Amino acid sequence: MPSIKDVARKAGVGIATVSRVINNSGYVKQSTREKIEKVIQEIGYVPNEIARSMLKQKNNIVAFIIPNSTHLFFGELLYHVELELFKYGYKLMVCNSSESMEKELEYLDMLKNNRVDAIILLTNNDIEQYLNKDLPLISFDRKFKDVPFVASDNYQGGILAAKKLIDLGCDHLMFIGDDAQGDSTPVQTEVTKRRLGFMSYAKEHHHSEVINIEYPLGNYINIPEQVHKTVLEHPEVDGIFAISDAVACEVILNLEKHGKRVPEDVKVIGFDGGRSFLNLGKKMTSISQSPEQIAHAIAESIHSFYANEKVENKIIPVTLTNGETA
Amino acid sequence: MPSIKDVARKAGVGIATVSRVINNSGYVKQSTREKIEKVIQEIGYVPNEIARSMLKQKNNIVAFIIPNSTHLFFGELLYHVELELFKYGYKLMVCNSSESMEKELEYLDMLKNNRVDAIILLTNNDIEQYLNKDLPLISFDRKFKDVPFVASDNYQGGILAAKKLIDLGCDHLMFIGDDAQGDSTPVQTEVTKRRLGFMSYAKEHHHSEVINIEYPLGNYINIPEQVHKTVLEHPEVDGIFAISDAVACEVILNLEKHGKRVPEDVKVIGFDGGRSFLNLGKKMTSISQSPEQIAHAIAESIHSFYANEKVENKIIPVTLTNGETA
Known part of the structure; x- marks a missing residue:
């Protein structure tokens, strides 16, 4: 039999x-x-x-794999995802995976064993081969084959930043991003498009080459000292677009430490929204993602899995938030 | 039968x-x-x-009821609690309860129904009557009868802040706190002791009355406009201790907007550790709590429940972190 x-x-x-x-x-x-x-x-x-x-019932738990929930934008996203999922009756489990792929795999096993109903993936790790794509997975800011995703309109964000700096009269542009968005790394995420949009607009509307700095990603929170050295080795640069507000903040503080004025000498634009916590100084100019809209889209997608509706990819618009650094 | x-x-x-x-x-x-x-x-x-x-096995899930995980200190605590619990094999579920007591009760029901193994309570709500104290509950910064708790040494924090301001020569002190720590509210948390320690030290070592401002707690993130008005109505005040860094930050920005210099005219000390995200200005002087140590103590307590060890209350030391605001 x-x-x-x-x-x-x-x-x-x-x-x-x-x-x-x-x-x-x-x-x-x-x-x-x-x-x-x-x-x-x-x-x-x-x-x-x-x-x-062997049957286990749906348990209404969703796991969110996130690199580091203390990162301001990730933390905001976590908060809104929890609120949005709760509306659909889901409880949220959080997994700070940072650089531990093993931890991510443990949560993926929970999905396989029916201990969670769905997983939200926010990861730069090379985990494509471990994904069981028959199960409910939603990816944020990254494309895996056959896994529905939600992403900000990163390409448009890059364009907005380049346009702003060029309109302000910047002559020498620089992009600072981590190697998870690099040209030569095995994993490329949707975040790569921040650089691609920036470069593309600059190429069309700007006379000189854009300097591209790519540093090892690490813990998402700090950037290596080497980045600061490279910035200072290019005193001609007067417009910088950084991959995140966290990076922009460190770059600004270091420029000021070395006698450069922001925005008078160098204009700096971050990415995430310029929202801060305990900022006693000037407000960051930034490309804003909407954690509320992203969270809503993610929760809707998870609901769609179980409502047997088609789960569509969703691109969430970004906007330029004017601050005092560009 | x-x-x-x-x-x-x-x-x-x-x-x-x-x-x-x-x-x-x-x-x-x-x-x-x-x-x-x-x-x-x-x-x-x-x-x-x-x-x-009826038996359901232990499922190694712990729920953390937290007012708002985007609050910088709560967010850090959440991050470290997740890491520490993971070492013991627990997964963390997060519940942003903010002002919703109903949401807290839903999670307490999950504990009663064996859907989570333990709950960490960080709440100002009046939920004492809903707690089943036979089950594994750990409270942070608040005492419920017969519920083990972990708390920072808030009283000592108040003393350190008062001593610092008085040593710096402040003549007119003010304390700013929310009404969840108030004199006249039904719920008093361990956080109340920040005020009590501050007042007690000031009474012994300071010649004039301390002005006490108490405002409605709200969402933990913003303070009502009325607080700023009251501060400005007391131009003689030259030393302020705020219940949190978030409150201290708002107070400093508003003082500066109205022509006061910090720390030259008014010295301000916050509470939580002065850690910031995207701070482009001066560094906060603050009483530091240790999210790592608190998280470790909480995880240890939850482990003790299931190891059939006695679960002790734990008080975690605080320290003064010198910054540029006092």
């Missing part, structure tokens, strides 16, 4: 996925469901009670 | 608690366990399979 293992093997999926289909519980992608149902008919499999007992 | 209901009724506890005892699963306070075992013997109750099937 054929077993659940035979079905799984023949359909090229895991046993848990077959179990979800026969118990009609948990999310399985429509095409996978059809394939499994076809195999079940073909080989004449009859699910037994033990298979049924 | 006596049922599980009879045991519960006679022992004055819920059925779930009896179920935990007969299945030896989940945490029940030792004294409650003994009471239930005594009742079981007295009335000759024999647990049946249905009762056993």
